[in-house]
Amino acid sequence: MTQTTTLSTVAAPVDVAVPRTRARRMRRLSGSDRLVLGVMVGVPTLVQAVLIWIPTLLSVGLSFTRWNGLALSDIRPAGLTNYQFAVRDYPPFWPAIAHNLIWLAFLALVATPLGLLLAVVLDQRIRGSRIYQSIFFTPVMLSLVLVGIVWQLIYARNEGLLNNLLGTSGQPNAVDWFGDPHVNLWAALVATAWRHAGYIMVLYLAGLKGVDPSLREAAAIDGANARQTFFRVVFPAMRPINIVIVVITLIEALRAFDIVYVINRGTNGLELLSVLVIQNLVGEGQVIGVGSALAVLLLVVSLIPIVTYLIRTFRKADR
């Protein structure tokens, strides 16, 4: 019995009635069953440990060293110099931070709300709703590489659709949308939003379908109009999915990499923290310590949405 209680207190997330029977079952397992379970847990855990957790820790470790990536014996301790260099003397650092913040703001204030709006509109009984959904969803299937290529055809200075529509194509004042460092961040963001909004729409549509219809009926009986019903009743009822969407938006803003790398390898107005990590890691000016310091900064910021999400998800399972 003592063993049962210790097991059930550790086994917090399963609902209260179950652990006792489960724990008993655990003890009843034969040796070969325990071995099978051990392998089922052991192999995936080993894969995660070797390829995710240990590299994450090594990143932290390498950020305090100076190393050229050749022999392991060349690793020298460097204290905080990599961080000092990144923050004080590395020209693209602050632009990258600014771009990441703009990226986040644009996703949070434009792309995600647009996805929500599409979902709310399409959740009504509208003729052709399925067709519209498929259209908005199509870019989600494309890789960001293809998004970059497709929009290059729109943005190209003389050949692109946009300048042809604006009538500036072939003229000296034609804007090179992906090339001009004053506008290329915004051009890349529009292309990103094209994909992001469809993704958010799908998630939110699923959430809206899960809202108890009697809530809306009750609101309608109480005389609420459509706007009031949405903001006072439906939106608050969707708190769980709202949090998921906030987390996804934050993480997407931190992970942004592919599209700027495809456009111009993340230079000339498109510097992002994730790209600077890679630029310091590969290529001629290989400075693993600095790259790792930047990676650690990226890690620390990413942990905010990750931990928020995990606490929410697993605390709920706890109940």
Place this chain on the structure above:
Amino acid sequence: MTRPRYGTHLFLVVMSAMWLLPLLWTLYTSLRPKAATDRYGYWSLHGPYNLHNFTDAWTQGNLPTYFVNSIYITVPAVLLTIGLASMMAFAVSRFTWKFNVTLLILFTAGNMLPPQVLAAPLFEMFKHTPLPYALSSSGSLLDTYYAVIAVEVAFQLGFCTFVLSNYMKALPGELTEAALVDGASVWRQYSRIIMPLSRPALAALGTLQVIWLYNDFFWPLLFIQSGDRLPITTGVNSLQGQFLMNYNLIAAGATITVIPTLVIYLALQRHFVAGLTLGANKG
């Protein structure tokens, strides 16, 4: 609710047009010979229209090789991910033991990290892992499919385990209780009871993973150095340099690359959307 809403429809039609425009423009450009667009400009309706750009992009752009490479990476990676994730999910959701939740939390967290955080250590680990030249022409794990597959599996494992464990947790406990009374082994419970019942979740995740891995750009970019070993998504990026300003060829190459995802999406749309929302709704 049924009165016509012209404003709403107008909004949706305009948005749909904006959404489709880049895709239709790509398709249109790809159907026109470079000679025609050079002469009349890209913004023109002059023919001829044909598929020459597609055949040219296919042969000159090395696309068959890239496609085969994508299959070499995607198929084993998806099978391994789903296999390992289902076993882990089974063990954490159907049995209660010390650290099962801790491990699940760590698995889930791993999937959410920006991949660039892990890039330097993984690159160096693979560079310093010697491999016989019979297995790898670089003499290390770099420039091999093993490296890409291993990291893709590790990275997707967290998400799949999380989704599958939620799904398996919701399956009634009596199912395996009864099997246990009948003396069924743990492996039998997994392979004969839980896995068949999890088929909807497995199908959804499998479809989602195929598209995600096919679309992945970063890991092959980091680990694969020989151009002829790149998968299609990373390889198609080099078309931009190779075809220089020939936007017609680039458009054709891009269109060809979309076809497999489009086919999978049309055939398995339900699973794909279910896969996307599975993870989110449990939050």
